[in-house]
Amino acid sequence: MIVEKVKRLRRAAWTWRQPLTRRPTQLGASVSDLFVWRNSADWKTSFELMDISGLFPEAGELPERFATMYCFDLAGRCFLENRLDLFPGRRQTIELAELVGDDHGEAGTFAVFHSATPKVVTDMGSYLAERGYVSFRFKDAPLRAYVHGNLDAISRIPDGSLELLGGSGLMSREYCLQHEMTGPALYELALVNPTAAERRCTFQLVSARSGKKFAGQNALLKPGGAALLPFHVDASEPVRAIIKSDMIMARPLVFRIQNLKLDVFHG
Amino acid sequence: MTKSLGILVPNAMRTITAAEVAGMVPNNALALLSLTLTPPPAISESLPKLDILRTSVPAWRATLGLSTEAAQTSYQGEVDPFLPQGTLLTFGPFLQYGPGVENFLILLNVENSPVYRSSALEIYNTDGGELRKEFDVRTNDANIVPLDGLGFQPGDLPMFICRGMAGIPLYFSRTLDGAYLSLEHTHPPSSLVVHGKRWEAQKMLKHRWFNKVA
Numbered sequence: 001m002i003v004e005k006v007k008r009l010r011r012a013a014w015t016w017r018q019p020l021t022r023r024p025t026q027l028g029a030s031v032s033d034l035f036v037w038r039n040s041a042d043w044k045t046s047f048e049l050m051d052i053s054g055l056f057p058e059a060g061e062l063p064e065r066f067a068t069m070y071c072f073d074l075a076g077r078c079f080l081e082n083r084l085d086l087f088p089g090r091r092q093t094i095e096l097a098e099l100v101g102d103d104h105g106e107a108g109t110f111a112v113f114h115s116a117t118p119k120v121v122t123d124m125g126s127y128l129a130e131r132g133y134v135s136f137r138f139k140d141a142p143l144r145a146y147v148h149g150n151l152d153a154i155s156r157i158p159d160g161s162l163e164l165l166g167g168s169g170l171m172s173r174e175y176c177l178q179h180e181m182t183g184p185a186l187y188e189l190a191l192v193n194p195t196a197a198e199r200r201c202t203f204q205l206v207s208a209r210s211g212k213k214f215a216g217q218n219a220l221l222k223p224g225g226a227a228l229l230p231f232h233v234d235a236s237e238p239v240r241a242i243i244k245s246d247m248i249m250a251r252p253l254v255f256r257i258q259n260l261k262l263d264v265f266h267g
Numbered sequence: 268m269t270k271s272l273g274i275l276v277p278n279a280m281r282t283i284t285a286a287e288v289a290g291m292v293p294n295n296a297l298a299l300l301s302l303t304l305t306p307p308p309a310i311s312e313s314l315p316k317l318d319i320l321r322t323s324v325p326a327w328r329a330t331l332g333l334s335t336e337a338a339q340t341s342y343q344g345e346v347d348p349f350l351p352q353g354t355l356l357t358f359g360p361f362l363q364y365g366p367g368v369e370n371f372l373i374l375l376n377v378e379n380s381p382v383y384r385s386s387a388l389e390i391y392n393t394d395g396g397e398l399r400k401e402f403d404v405r406t407n408d409a410n411i412v413p414l415d416g417l418g419f420q421p422g423d424l425p426m427f428i429c430r431g432m433a434g435i436p437l438y439f440s441r442t443l444d445g446a447y448l449s450l451e452h453t454h455p456p457s458s459l460v461v462h463g464k465r466w467e468a469q470k471m472l473k474h475r476w477f478n479k480v481a
Contacts, residue, residue, distance in 0.1 A: 048361075055472060126468060
């Protein structure tokens with residue numbers, strides 16, 4: 001019994017009052033992930049927009065529904081707020097290139113908030129969440145590569161202001177990428193900071209065979225910002241990646257490019 | 268039936284290919300990989316309970332993928348057994364269009380009981396609720412459902428309903444030459460809300476849409 005209590009106390013040091021994300025401060029707020037966008041001659045990003053409020057009962061009683069997309073650069077600076085019409089029951093593929101343009105770098109983050117929260121959702125003490133689907137096209141490939149969102153990273157409260165919802169830990173922690181990085185390939189790890197403070201992160205590659213550590217890379221992530229770090233992996237040396245930070249879960253978006261073909265997934 | 272693939276020491280990592288285990292997997296069986304602290308029984312009448320630490324943030328994960336000689340596509344592939352009374356409702360905006368492009372739904376189900384149960388997968392156009400086609404799917408299987416030829420256009424939003432079983436809906440697209448691949452799964456309805464009674468929201472959405480298109 002004492003062993004169990006000690007185990008629980010040790011675990012509590014990592015979890016007590018350290019949630020992955022916080023609740024928005026107001027009911028009726030809309031929540032979104034902070035999705036990654038990439039835009040350049042080689043990269044195009046799309047977002048699948050659905051009228052998610054309209055999926056709920058009594059949606060017809062809601063006021064006019066629309067979505068608002070906010071785009072941020074890698075430093076977390078908002079440079080665009082754009083209204084998007086919604087079409088109930090329909091799929092709408094939003095091309096980010098038309099919105100982000102060429103003046104804000106080649107990568108950043110974006111969020112999508114739905115204007116109307118169904119009463120049945122607020123009655124349950126819940127918040128409408130956009131954790132949908134982003135796709136990337138590399139070098140005019142005939143197929144896009146999809147990846148879903150999964151974090152309630154940012155909220156928009158009724159007065160229009162934005163809140164970052166990401167939690168942080170009392171102690172620095174390591175996130176081990178659940179993927180063996182094999183080559184020859186270029187990996188680009190995108191890490192988003194959904195917290196309200198700057199976060200220092202260390203990316204460490206370790207040989208999957210010998211445990212030998214390679215020179216790491218450091219990044220300083222601004223609130224709401226992101227880092228996109230490249231790693232070249234040889235065929236002869238598969239590696240695993242460890243990301244150290246005081247974010248609760250520093251899970252990157254992984255871009256893997258081999259023979260000009262893209263694979264993208266959460267690690 | 269369970270077979271050991273070896274020991275993984277702390278901080279070690281291993282990639283396992285289908286070819287590596289092909290000789291162990293009976294025809295038409297679904298192979299499941301797992302980590303355990305103690306070996307499960309070699310033969311059991313239901314899915315063994317795994318003796319393993321569970322975490323939720325982050326959850327224990329494994330990256331799974333499909334590959335050809337030219338390309339690979341990956342997704343986070345962990346799955347817990349579904350309850351036999353589970354159902355499926357999901358909206359899938361992943362169809363891709365173009366010459367030589369094929370689209371499939373891979374509906375993955377695992378239950379504690381190894382008994383196969385069949386059920387109908389209904390595919391609708393969300394706007395208007397028109398049934399496009401029904402397919403037979405079964406439990407404890409990766410059911411491969413072709414999505415082309417159902418008349419969906421780029422602005423249409425397919426809706427997938429299965430009233431007899433739950434599953435993970437994976438969308439797989441490829442070019443006929445295998446040079447390009449895409450694979451991702453859609454969220455369950457509970458992911459449309461956070462905090463509060465999320466599972467009530469899921470029940471509500473399923474009730475609404477199951478009755479709307481019944």
